[in-house]
Amino acid sequence: MITTLGFLMMLAIIGLILLRRISPVVAFTTLPVVVCLLAGFNLGQIGEFIKAGLITVAPTAALFLFAILFFGLMRDRGLFDPLVNLLIRSTGGKPLAVALVTVLVTSVVHLDGVGAATFLLTIPALLPLYKRLNMSPAMLLCLVGTTAGVINMVPWGGTTARAAAVSGLDATELWLGLLPVQMVGLACMLLVATVLGLRAQRRQPMSLGAAATYDMDGLNPQDREFSLSPREPRYWLNVALTGGILVCLFTGIFPLYACFMVGLGIALPLNFPSLDAQAERLKAHAADALQMVLVMMAAAVLLGVLSGAKMSDGMALALIDILPAGSAQYLHVIVGFFGVPLGMIFSPDAYYFALLPVIKDVAAAAGVPLEAVARAMLIGENTGFSISPVVPSVYLALALSGVELRKHIAYTFFWAWGVSLVMLAFAVATGAVQV
Numbered sequence: 001m002i003t004t005l006g007f008l009m010m011l012a013i014i015g016l017i018l019l020r021r022i023s024p025v026v027a028f029t030t031l032p033v034v035v036c037l038l039a040g041f042n043l044g045q046i047g048e049f050i051k052a053g054l055i056t057v058a059p060t061a062a063l064f065l066f067a068i069l070f071f072g073l074m075r076d077r078g079l080f081d082p083l084v085n086l087l088i089r090s091t092g093g094k095p096l097a098v099a100l101v102t103v104l105v106t107s108v109v110h111l112d113g114v115g116a117a118t119f120l121l122t123i124p125a126l127l128p129l130y131k132r133l134n135m136s137p138a139m140l141l142c143l144v145g146t147t148a149g150v151i152n153m154v155p156w157g158g159t160t161a162r163a164a165a166v167s168g169l170d171a172t173e174l175w176l177g178l179l180p181v182q183m184v185g186l187a188c189m190l191l192v193a194t195v196l197g198l199r200a201q202r203r204q205p206m207s208l209g210a211a212a213t214y215d216m217d218g219l220n221p222q223d224r225e226f227s228l229s230p231r232e233p234r235y236w237l238n239v240a241l242t243g244g245i246l247v248c249l250f251t252g253i254f255p256l257y258a259c260f261m262v263g264l265g266i267a268l269p270l271n272f273p274s275l276d277a278q279a280e281r282l283k284a285h286a287a288d289a290l291q292m293v294l295v296m297m298a299a300a301v302l303l304g305v306l307s308g309a310k311m312s313d314g315m316a317l318a319l320i321d322i323l324p325a326g327s328a329q330y331l332h333v334i335v336g337f338f339g340v341p342l343g344m345i346f347s348p349d350a351y352y353f354a355l356l357p358v359i360k361d362v363a364a365a366a367g368v369p370l371e372a373v374a375r376a377m378l379i380g381e382n383t384g385f386s387i388s389p390v391v392p393s394v395y396l397a398l399a400l401s402g403v404e405l406r407k408h409i410a411y412t413f414f415w416a417w418g419v420s421l422v423m424l425a426f427a428v429a430t431g432a433v434q435v
Contacts, residue, residue, distance in 0.1 A: 002039050003318045006311030009035045010345045013302070014389065017406050024389070024405055028298035032305035041309065053304020054297065059257050060392040061296045063116060065289050066260035068399050070245075071124040072285035073267050078227030079238050080128050087129050095135050095204075099143060099197030102126055103189045106147040113157030115385070115393040116256055117249045118148050123400040135200050137401045142412040143193055145386025145397060146419060150185035152382040153178050159382055162352035163374040167360060177432045178375055184426045185383065188419045234271060241266055288399060295405075296395045303347060303390060312350035316358050328366035330435055332373040335359055336424050339380010340387075340417040344409075347390040351381050372434040379427060383420035387412050 009031055016022040036046045074080070091097035105126070110118040122144050130140045153160055155171035164171035228235040245263045248254040254262075268278045306312050319342075320331075327334065335342065335355070346355055356377055363373045385391050387409045398405055427433040 002309060002311055003314030005035045005039055006306070006309075006315050007318070007345075009311075014344060014409075017389070018409060020406060024295050025298045028295070028302045032302050036305055036309055039309065045308075046305070049304040049308030050301050051304070052308055053300035053302070056303060057296055057300040057392055059255065060116070060396070061293050061300075063257035063260060064296055064396050064399055065293050066257065066264050067120055067396065068289040069282065069285050070260050070264045070267060071120075071400065072288070073264070073271065073281060074238060074242060075124070075128070076227070076281065076284075077235070077238055077271055078229075079235070079242065080125055081227065082230055083125055087126075088132070093133060094197075095133055095200035096194065096197030098126075098129060098133060098135065099139070099193035099200070100190060102140060102143045103147050103186070103193045106144045107151050107186055107189075110148040110151040111154065113152060113154045113160075114249070114256075115148055115152070115391075116396055119144065119393060119397040119400055120249065120256075121246065123397060127401060133200075134204050136411075138403050138407055138411040139196050139200065141386070141397055141401045141403050141408055142415055143189070143196070145394075145408075145412060146192070146383065146416045147186070147189045149383040149385050149416065150182055150189060150419065150423070152385065153182060153378050159348055159352065159378060159385075162348065163356060163378055166352055166356045167370045167374045169371055169374060174371055174374055174378075177371060178378065178427070180430065181375075181379065181423050181427045181432055185419055185423045188422050192415055192419065237270060238267070241270070288402070291399070295398075296392060299389070299392070299395065306347065306350065306390070312346060312354045315345065316350070316355040319355070320358055320362060328362050329368060331366075332359055332363045332368060332376040333424070333428065333433065333435055336376030336380040336433070337421065339377060339382075339424075340384030340413070340420050343381040343384050344388045344390070346381075347388075348381070348385070350390075351377070369434055372432075375427060376424065376433045379424050379433075380420050383423065384413075384416040387416060 013027045013031055016027055017024055033046055036049070041049075087098070087101065091101060102122075106118065106122050109121050123140065126140055126144075127137060129135075130137055153175060155161075155164075155175040160171050160175055163169075164174055167174075228238070230236070241263060245259045248259045249256060268281070272278045272281055319335075342355070343351060356374070359377065360370060360373050364370065386394055386397060388394060389405065394405075398408060424433065428435060
């Protein structure tokens with residue numbers, strides 16, 4: 001019963017959000033509780049599930065809140081203006097070139113394998129450029145998120161580490177077989193960027209001169225008055241502060257959320273000595289920050305219920321049971337084929353610690369090598385991680401780009417799934433994933 005309710009709950013949540021029948025906050029906080037009550041759990045048990053979920057996402061929620069406020073303040077001060085002007089000059093203000101640059105920059109930045117850090121580094125820097133050229137932020141999020149998914153299979157990434165732990169394989173060996181697959185995925189992303197860039201270019205052709213006439217970041221006159229010039233010392237102090245935070249992100253010497261908590265504490269008096277001015281700037285960005293933190297905390301209810309009520313475990317076993325007889329030899333390929341939609345239902349922990357062990361045992365009994373199972377499942381889930389409602393860093397990307405979850409899924413889903421299928425087909429054809 002709990003398994004059936006779990007599937008119905010996840011399908012209902014995704015469907016209602018996509019159809020705009022219910023907001024994510026309402027969906028995440030009410031439907032899991034109702035399902036738990038129907039399954040026979042008492043309020044005390046449900047409360048424990050929610051508490052465990054909140055403990056899990058609390059650091060990420062803090063990261064969202066302070067990072068959004070910090071980058072909002074930096075945008076006010078014009079921190080990214082010179083970078084945007086440089087990119088416009090180097091790309092000629094052409095959406096096609098901007099889209100290709102987005103993929104290449106993301107592929108380099110995400111080599112650390114940390115989704116939140118990649119979103120924090122790329123989206124705030126590129127979003128003003130997209131806005132100045134009247135390019136869709138949903139396009140930016142699609143290119144950044146899916147490219148990060150392709151690169152995310154590096155051996156030091158969280159997903160590969162999970163797969164290696166469950167399968168007992170060396171993470172580096174697991175990744176080396178996927179390296180050519182990643183190159184194909186990156187080529188696919190450059191092709192996707194070309195298609196989307198040309199579409200944006202045809203819809204609104206714009207020369208460099210025309211692009212330069214657009215207001216930076218869509219700021220209104222009231223906000224533009226806060227922008228600093230690179231000739232002012234405080235501009236370079238902001239650059240140094242942001243650079244210091246990025247060093248912490250790359251080196252991991254300080255927790256991500258703590259970086260931005262301390263950074264915001266320094267940035268406020270540095271840029272606005274007056275307490276009234278500090279309060280006004282916080283108020284100006286509080287709505288965006290609060291909205292995403294609400295969604296993140298609400299998602300904790302869903303994550304806590306999926307784990308605490310053992311819904312994820314039951315759903316994983318149920319997927320095995322519905323497969324036709326004699327499919328064991330191809331089971332890992334089937335799961336890899338549906339990796340993107342499955343990733344929207346299973347959190348990374350559930351996907352690798354609940355689903356992978358079951359798939360591994362069934363496939364191993366049919367003589368399939370363990371590395372083939374792990375690689376097939378890595379390809380599907382990673383490519384589409386940025387559209388999963390159960391991945392916390394997705395909400396950071398949504399907040400930074402200002403895109404609704406519904407719009408992001410609708411825009412990105414088929415691109416991400418298509419890239420994953422090409423990668424999986426290449427992996428099977430070259431023997432990286434054996435059948």
